[in-house]
Amino acid sequence: MSTATTMVRPQETAATPAIEVRNLRRTFRIKGGLLGKDREVVAVDDVSFSVPTGGVLGVVGESGCGKSTLARVILNLLPPTSGEVLVEGRRLSALDRRARARLIQPIFQDPFSSLNPRRRIKDIVAMPLVAQGNIPARQVNDRVAEMLTRVGLSAEQGERFPAQLSGGQRQRVAIARALVLRPRIVICDEPTSALDVSVQAQILNLLAELRRELNLTYLFISHNLAVVEHVASEVAVMYLGRIVERAEADALFRAPRHPYTRALLASVLTPEPGLGVPDVGLGDTLPDPANIPPGCRFHPRCPVAEPRCAVQVPQAVATTDGAAECLLLEGAAQP
Amino acid sequence: MSAPLLDIQGLRVEFGDTAAVRGASFTVSRGETHCVVGESGCGKSVSALAVMNLLARGARRSADRLVFAGQDLLALPERRMAELRGDRMAMIFQEPMTSLNPAYTVGSQMAEVYTRHRGGSRRAALDRAAGLLAKVGITAPGMRLGQFPHQLSGGLRQRVMIAMALMCDPELLIADEPTTALDVTVQAQILRLLAELQRDLGLAILLITHDLGIVARIAQRVSVMYAGEVVESAPTAALFADPSHPYTRGLLACVPVPGKVKREEALGSIPGVVPRIQPGFEGCAFRDRCAHAAPVCAGPVPRQRGEGAHEFLCRLPPGWTATERAA
Known part of the structure; x- marks a missing residue:
């Protein structure tokens, strides 16, 4: 395990990706109860990708596809079962907590549960600075004030407690706390899913402005494809732990190649009257991460599956600006 | 046209000294899906619960008219109401x-x-x-x-x-955010199912949602709620073709639509927050956030009636959006 850490990386310059994930795998054991057997759930299954500095990788997929586990492993909140994560060329597990906090920060879905209800907003935002242990109090106060203003909160709101703010204001607090150490990378896990559309628009605009200003790199996880289309430069589609399609965002939305990506796109209900509700053609079998189908893991729900899809495991095939794992793309016949 | 199955006029719901619903009116006919859309706290769910008489203890309900299939629900004792619930009118939740x-x-x-x-x-x-x-x-x-x-x-x-x-073969189905907790693929399946059932059984559906995409795809009629009032109501096609209340227009601009909004462009947004409606509040509740606000907005707000049962609550006249587009 330790041999990889001593590897020399000569070209660790501008070309080093902000996030690099190699053959990442994370499994969980589920106790089978008194008589049942323990089961193994494969949440992330041999996933590899990289995100360049300043890029936004959108990760989409249904609940249980492993997208939040992926975020937690990248943040080093969960150790990987195998494989590795490099952030700016370094393993997070080799860094101490303080250095890690200066490099990468999370923003979670629920600003109601991720803020300490007993602390004032300004103290919540100051916490990462204070935890560094070597920043003078005066400088902490200045940076907190500057950050609150930047995310659109007043000094007066800084004196309040989380319960006294609206959902959108709380998410602004979470953003201020994540950015106060000026990290390079932010992992956003469903950052607007609990918010109303008008508030969601404000938060998405704010995240976009901050990324441009601070040259941040985002990993942006969402179940909402319309949101991902708006923010991401590249999109990864996850299904039962694997990235089944990855492409530059415009290409993915213009010409999705994997049948699952097409079904996901078809289920986006845009505000266009007269179109009705599409038949996404996925049937009723729901994916179970504890029981991954043989062959192509998507074949039980796939509207264009062939007999070979039930036995043969698809390999990644290069597509326009990306890759997809579908047997129908491997053969001459295009789906 | 026959009388609507559900006829709500001037519905008010108060909790202590806050008014959650302030004079909301809408009707649902047999075989029709009427969507009530709005953001959290606008009073859409409370309106639905008020129809079913399922409001929390302490809530005060009143209305000018609350009639279901010819029966006056306001005069109905709770025992009779309980017989209706789950039988002729049913409700599903998020x-x-x-x-x-x-x-x-x-x-x-x-x-x-x-x-x-x-x-x-x-x-x-x-x-x-x-x-x-x-x-x-x-x-x-x-x-x-x-x-x-x-x-x-x-x-x-x-x-x-x-x-x-x-x-029990209900005539009216009230669905409060029925797909909000579901994955998009499953959501599409459930909404198709509702549309199919409506066609087969002639159900009247009152669907409460925050999602304008759902509204566009399944409603025949839409009511937009803001701060306890219906600020705009229209047949679905008309509402999306010519949204006339400034709030409706703002809300639509906030929704990212693949292929329509450019990546580097900011999404539309509505400045400020929903005001707290205190007792004695007068005028338009949206005026502090509205680009078209004028001094008269602090006074009584007229209900404008445009073509084809398109109504909105605003000082601006029907058709004002045409001059906006020309400008």
């Missing part, structure tokens, strides 16, 4: 897990609804339940009847809820 009893099987809960309202044997009720589970697209309904709610996925639970709501 999170089916909180409305299904975890201690009873799907079959016994579904059968109870039927035997309670219609009597008959448990056996007959279970047969009917199995038939309805099949109708809402559940395979192996016999097996599902013997299962407990926690053994089902979220999508299956919502199908069970819908099947349970249909046990």
Whole structure:
């Protein structure tokens, strides 16, 4: 395990990706109860990708596809079962907590549960600075004030407690706390899913402005494809732990190649009257991460599956600006 | 045209000194889906609960008119109302897990609804339940009847809820955010199912949602609520073709639409927050956030009536959006 850490990386310059994930795998054991057997759930299954500095990788997929586990492993909140994560060329597990906090920060879905209800907003935002242990109090106060203003909160709101703010204001607090150490990378896990559309628009605009200003790199996880289309430069589609399609965002939305990506796109209900509700053609079998189908893991729900899809495991095939794992793309016949 | 199945005029709901619904009016006809759309706290769910008389203790409900199938609901004693609920009018909620009893099987809960309202044997009720589970697209309904709610996925639970709501052949189905907790792919399936059931059974559906995409795809008529009032109401096509209340226009601009809004462009947004409506509040509740606000907006607001039953609550005249577009 330790041999990889001593590897020399000569070209660790501008070309080093902000996030690099190699053959990442994370499994969980589920106790089978008194008589049942323990089961193994494969949440992330041999996933590899990289995100360049300043890029936004959108990760989409249904609940249980492993997208939040992926975020937690990248943040080093969960150790990987195998494989590795490099952030700016370094393993997070080799860094101490303080250095890690200066490099990468999370923003979670629920600003109601991720803020300490007993602390004032300004103290919540100051916490990462204070935890560094070597920043003078005066400088902490200045940076907190500057950050609150930047995310659109007043000094007066800084004196309040989380319960006294609206959902959108709380998410602004979470953003201020994540950015106060000026990290390079932010992992956003469903950052607007609990918010109303008008508030969601404000938060998405704010995240976009901050990324441009601070040259941040985002990993942006969402179940909402319309949101991902708006923010991401590249999109990864996850299904039962694997990235089944990855492409530059415009290409993915213009010409999705994997049948699952097409079904996901078809289920986006845009505000266009007269179109009705599409038949996404996925049937009723729901994916179970504890029981991954043989062959192509998507074949039980796939509207264009062939007999070979039930036995043969698809390999990644290069597509326009990306890759997809579908047997129908491997053969001459295009789906 | 015959009288609407559900006719609500001037509905008000108050909790202590806050008014959650302030004079909302809408109607639902047989075979029609009417969507009530708005953001959290606008009063859309409270309006639905008020119709069912399921408001929390301490809430005060009043209305100029609240009529369901010719019966005055305001004058109906709770005992009679309880007979209507689950029978001629049924409701489904966002999170089916909180409305299904975890201690009873799907079959016994579904059968109870039927035997309670219609009597008959448990056996007959279970047969009917199995038939309805099949109708809402559940395979192996016999097996599902013997299962407990926690053994089902979220999508299956919502199908069970819908099947349970249909046990007594209701005329009106009130659905409060029925797909919000579901994955997009499952959401599409559930919405298709609702549309199909409506076609087959001639149901009237009152659907509460925050999602303008859902509204556009399944409603025949839309009412937009803001701060307890219906600020705009129109046939769906007309509302999306010519949104006339500044709030409706703002809300539509906030929604990212693949292929329509450019990546580097900011999304539209509505400045400020929803005001707290204190007793004695007057004027337009949106005026502090509105780009078209004028001094008169602090006074009584007229209800403008445009073509084809398109109404909105604003000082601006019908057709003002045409001059806006020209400018």
